[in-house]
Amino acid sequence: MTLKNYLYSILLLGLALILVGCQSQKSQSKAKDASWTAVKKRGKLIVATETGFAPFAFKTLVDGKDTIVGSDVDMVKAIADQLGVEVEFKEMSFDNVLATVQSGKADIGISGISITKERQKSFLFSTGYYTAKTTLMIQKSQEEKLVSIDDFADKSIASQKGSIQETLAKEVFSDAQQVSLPQTGEMVMELKQGKVEGILLEEPIAKAYVAKNNDLMISSLDIPSDNSDQYGILLPKTSQALANKIDSVLKPMVTSGEVDQMIQDAFNLSVNQ
Known part of the structure; x- marks a missing residue:
């Protein structure tokens, strides 16, 4: 064998080893993702949630028992049922949902x-x-006084800790005093007592609170149009296998309108309880 052929053979062997190593790493990576296997083996999906988000997640009396309900709750129960596992809900503040x-x-x-x-x-x-x-x-009594972003200069804007509204409040209402609270109910109470002048909330959640509090209203003030957002079920970064299983059930539910119906039903429940 010539030196040239020898070096060529060594090069090919090196490339082969690199390819085998890459494939091995990919296989190991896939093998490490036991997110769905763990849930299936346990027979239970553990769900972290905050319950001040009517109509998506809130609490009401069911057969005399304080129960976590809402469209997100119904949606996850339906997904778990299709996957053949039970559901365990753990209630906590919103920022702790992310951390958990x-x-x-x-x-x-x-x-x-x-x-x-x-x-x-x-x-x-x-x-x-x-x-x-x-x-x-805002409070209904402030409807004619708070009509522009400038009207909130030196006034207080509340948002939920860890939410995108917390970031939005700082960006849009930069001259306002920022109040970050862990629970939506706390923010609503602060508003009703006049301790803050406004709260930033997703529209369906704000509508649910306004429907039950005739002293509150949704302001006609136009928040920047790029603040629309999509909701999704949150998973750890390493749980792709579980995410795939969830999507296999969730996507048809979204397409068929089943999720939208759950949201409407939960909204009706939240305002009539």
Whole structure:
């Protein structure tokens, strides 16, 4: 064998080893994703949720028992049923929902969670199942006084800690005093007591609160049009197998209008309870 052929053979061997190594790494990566296998073996999907997000996730009395309900809850139950597993809900603040899913202490997170580029750096999301926009909720008595963004200079704007509305409040109402609270109910109480002048909330959630509080209203003030967002089920970054299983059930539910009907039914329940 000539030196040239020898070196050529060594080069080919090196390339072959690199290719085998890459394939091995890919196989190991796939093997490590036991997210769906773990859920199936456990027979239960562990779900982190915040319950101040009517109509998506809230609490009401069912047969005399305080129960977590809502369209997100119904949606996840339907998905779990199709996958042949039970569901366990863990209630917590919204920012803790994100942390609990990221740490792997819950398989998924729900409660109208917006799919954002920033969150996609740390999480996986299911297919989007609802598109909402951010609105401003104020007291009815302030309708004629708070008609522009400038009117909120030196006034207080509340948003939920960890939400996209928290970022939006800082960007759009930069001259306002920022109040970040963990629970939606806390923000509504602060507004009703006059401790803040406005709350940024997704439209369906704001509508649900306005329907039950005749002293509150959704402002006609136009929040920037690029604030519309899609909701998705939140998963750990390493749970692609589970995400695929969820999407296999969720996508047909979205296409058929089943999810939209769940949202409407949950909205009716939230305003009539």
